[in-house]
Amino acid sequence: MEEKKSSFTVKAGLAEMLKGGVIMDVVTPAQAKLAEQAGAVAVMALERVPSDIRKDGGVARMSDPRMIKDIQKSVSIPVMAKCRIGHFAEAQILEALEIDYIDESEVLTPADNKFHVKKSNFKVPFVCGATGLGEALRRIHEGAAMIRTKGEAGTGNVVEAVKHIRKITAEIHHLKKLNSEQLEIKAKHYHVPAKLLYVVKKIQRLPVVNFAAGGIATPADASLMMQLGCDGVFVGSGIFKAKNPKQVAEAIVLATTHYDNPKKLAQYSENLGAPMKGIEISKLDTKLQDRGW
Amino acid sequence: MRVGILALQGNVREHATMLRQLKATPVEVKTEEDLDSIESLIIPGGESTTITKLLFEQNLDKKILALHHDGMPILGTCAGAIILAKSVQPNTLKTLNLMDIHITRNDYGRQIQSFEASIQAENTIGKKPLNAIFIRAPVIKKANCTILAQYNNNPVLVQEGNLLATTFHPELANDNRIHKYFLSLI
Numbered sequence: 001m002e003e004k005k006s007s008f009t010v011k012a013g014l015a016e017m018l019k020g021g022v023i024m025d026v027v028t029p030a031q032a033k034l035a036e037q038a039g040a041v042a043v044m045a046l047e048r049v050p051s052d053i054r055k056d057g058g059v060a061r062m063s064d065p066r067m068i069k070d071i072q073k074s075v076s077i078p079v080m081a082k083c084r085i086g087h088f089a090e091a092q093i094l095e096a097l098e099i100d101y102i103d104e105s106e107v108l109t110p111a112d113n114k115f116h117v118k119k120s121n122f123k124v125p126f127v128c129g130a131t132g133l134g135e136a137l138r139r140i141h142e143g144a145a146m147i148r149t150k151g152e153a154g155t156g157n158v159v160e161a162v163k164h165i166r167k168i169t170a171e172i173h174h175l176k177k178l179n180s181e182q183l184e185i186k187a188k189h190y191h192v193p194a195k196l197l198y199v200v201k202k203i204q205r206l207p208v209v210n211f212a213a214g215g216i217a218t219p220a221d222a223s224l225m226m227q228l229g230c231d232g233v234f235v236g237s238g239i240f241k242a243k244n245p246k247q248v249a250e251a252i253v254l255a256t257t258h259y260d261n262p263k264k265l266a267q268y269s270e271n272l273g274a275p276m277k278g279i280e281i282s283k284l285d286t287k288l289q290d291r292g293w
Numbered sequence: 294m295r296v297g298i299l300a301l302q303g304n305v306r307e308h309a310t311m312l313r314q315l316k317a318t319p320v321e322v323k324t325e326e327d328l329d330s331i332e333s334l335i336i337p338g339g340e341s342t343t344i345t346k347l348l349f350e351q352n353l354d355k356k357i358l359a360l361h362h363d364g365m366p367i368l369g370t371c372a373g374a375i376i377l378a379k380s381v382q383p384n385t386l387k388t389l390n391l392m393d394i395h396i397t398r399n400d401y402g403r404q405i406q407s408f409e410a411s412i413q414a415e416n417t418i419g420k421k422p423l424n425a426i427f428i429r430a431p432v433i434k435k436a437n438c439t440i441l442a443q444y445n446n447n448p449v450l451v452q453e454g455n456l457l458a459t460t461f462h463p464e465l466a467n468d469n470r471i472h473k474y475f476l477s478l479i
Contacts, residue, residue, distance in 0.1 A: 100404040
């Protein structure tokens with residue numbers, strides 16, 4: 001009996017299993033353990049959370065493999081890690097570590113201003129950020145098996161993530177009105193094969209799982225993104241920059257499950273202490289969402 | 294026929310699609326009240342640590358066990374199979390303790406070891422092979438119940454009365470025979 005590893009079905013399949021869940025940024029094995037016990041479906045192993053990357057400045061790169069390995073040893077849930085946009089050598093290293101998912105991320109400093117990683121060349125699956133349908137489909141065409149909104153990482157401000165999911169949804173909806181000639185033109189405009197657009201037009205969602213990311217800091221933020229149609233939630237700085245990480249982590253997990261139940265959400269939002277402070281988008285020097293295309 | 298899908302976390306959508314193809318009505322189960330109107334229950338794949346935490350913290354376990362005691366069939370896929378098992382390795386995970394199987398979590402390894410393979414099930418499922426998709430899958434090491442399919446000498450589809458468990462994901466393959474068989478158990 002023939003066994004097929006790393007098929008697209010198998011790569012996208014793991015993302016399907018993460019639906020309705022919360023993926024948390026962690027910088028130590030202790031944080032990873034806390035995230036797992038709070039009910040996270042996966043952790044993102046990082047040296048610094050996005051808000052610290054933003055504060056520290058300089059070039060942000062892939063994390064130290066030792067630190068990633070220590071986190072892999074500490075939990076039984078999937079472990080993800082980030083490589084720079086276009087940095088396929090970092091991606092090869094992460095694959096050698098048998099990371100469960102690679103995030104080709106705008107949170108790190110891009111390594112290539114023309115090409116993203118050719119993700120279909122890899123055995124491990126990739127998740128990529130997107131601000132609109134064209135960008136999401138370009139990443140999927142390169143082999144991404146999961147998409148997330150870019151939002152604006154490290155700000156604790158959900159406004160950009162909302163903008164991105166609303167844009168993707170509106171652009172998918174718009175495809176319904178296009179005939180085949182117009183779809184061909186749209187495909188050229190997006191720089192993707194038209195057959196991808198035919199699929200999206202038919203199923204009226206992305207062909208892979210789509211999570212919210214970039215600025216989610218409270219249970220209500222998670223509920224908002226789920227109600228807007230996201231399949232699950234990434235929380236970066238929002239947990240370990242809050243006053244009570246454990247309580248916030250557990251509350252966001254519960255809020256992602258019961259996103260459509262305001263009575264429960266009221267209960268989960270109660271008495272969590274100060275959330276991460278957050279930044280007004282207009283005060284930013286660098287918008288991470290502008291990295292990649 | 295109303296079929297519940299435990300919707301605390303995991304792959305609910307594709308199970309619902311399979312049920313609709315078979316003219317059954319999928320019902321998302323997140324609270325005790327959601328369990329009131331269903332005739333059978335699917336526990337989907339997802340992260341077993343997340344699903345069990347929510348299942349026991351929100352006291353859904355007692356009502357599910359009571360309903361099963363009164364004859365409600367349950368299908369567990371991947372994480373769902375773990376949750377049905379009497380014995381799990383590592384044993385830190387609490388389960389519903391229903392099926393006489395010993396199961397080991399993530400036993401094939403990390404995602405890079407995930408795979409799909411063609412497997413031959415017993416004739417009760419059908420003569421054509423199944424495309425079985427294994428995602429960070431558990432392995433059933435011992436099964437004191439009916440084995441309906443195996444892969445590399447390990448059971449991957451097992452049945453004990455009206456309980457059915459798979460270590461692969463029938464909802465991801467474009468083939469609803471396992472769901473059809475499950476619905477016949479009511």
